[in-house]
Amino acid sequence: MARQDGVILLKGQLGGLSFYKTAKDGHLARQKGGVDAKRIRTEAAFARTRENGSEFGRAGQAGRLLRTAFRSLLLNSSDSRTVPRLTQKFTEVIHADTTSLRGARNVVDGDMSLLQGFEFNIDGKLRQTLLAQYSVEVNRATGLVTINVPQFVPAELIAAPTGATNFRLVASVSELDFAADRYNSEVAESEENITGLEAPVTINMPLEVTVGSTSPLVVVLGIEFSQVVNGAMYSINDGSYNALAVVAVDSEG
Structure with a gap:
């Protein structure tokens, strides 16, 4: 190239x-x-190529499902390389499948925990923007997923971009059925807070999933910035600063 x-x-x-x-x-x-497509489809010499292609296609489909599940948050919190980066991550998940034959390895039998910490916006990472400690609790029995950010001072623990006057946290959980290519997602968001606020705040965001769900669960947390001009709120939505990351993966139903 x-x-x-x-x-x-x-x-x-x-x-x-x-x-x-x-x-x-x-x-x-x-x-x-390149090699003729018919030879790749039929000749024994290209068996490994076909196996790799099958698993790569499976990784791409899984990445597309995850992006669709969190689409409303990704609109303002992703970079131009999110698609290939996520496909690569799902390829790693599939390669961690130790039970299926090569070419038949899949996401469900792989290691979904490898998604933990994935940043959808490489230019605005959550771990470099939200410096406050937080916890994620997943309770399948009650169908409740809770994200809790204990008392923190925004002026000290929010790395806001120049010009941003306000921020809010956003979160979502999705039940993912990779075999059927289906998902069920719920989104929550905090109240708007002032980036330079020196008084402590506490943020708690509950999310609901199907009680007793056996599907893999993926939880994302993000931060979105805005600016108040003459009393009106404007989103800072060029994607350079808003962050979104996978903060919890529960693959055990």
């Missing part, structure tokens, strides 16, 4: 080269090539 440079930037194919444009890296060029 090479970067195009010059006055005329190309798109398409020319002389054995493919020219294309990406959002992050601009105009690029690469040499055409």
Whole structure:
């Protein structure tokens, strides 16, 4: 892969080269090539390629399901590389499956705990923005998931961007059925708080899941910033500062 440079930037194919444009890296060029698709589908020599492709496809589908489950929060809290980064993480989850044959390894039999700590916005990480301690409690018997941020001083423990006057915490839990490609999510958010507040606040956000659910549960926590101008509230939603991360994974039903 090479970067195009010059006055005329190309798109398409020319002389054995493919020219294309990406959002992050601009105009690029690469040499055409590769093995015939029919050979990959049928020849024994490409058995490993087919196995890897099957598992990679499974990882991509799992990543898409997770992104869809938390879509309302990801709209303002993700980066341009979230999709490939999440697919890579689910590939690691699938490769941790020690019971299924290669090519048949899957998310449910893998290690879902590897998702713990995944940051959806690499440019605005939760661990570098919300410095206060918090806890996550998952109770399948009662169907209650609780995120608790004990008493903290925002002016000291919120790393707010320049111009932000307010913040709120957002959270969501999702029951994920990877086999059926289904999910059930609930979202909660805190009240708006002043970023420079020097008085202590406590934040508690309860979320509900199906009582006795046996599906894998993923919990995310994030922070969104806003600015008050002439009495009106405006979201700072360019994605550079809002953070969202996986803070709990409970795969045992």
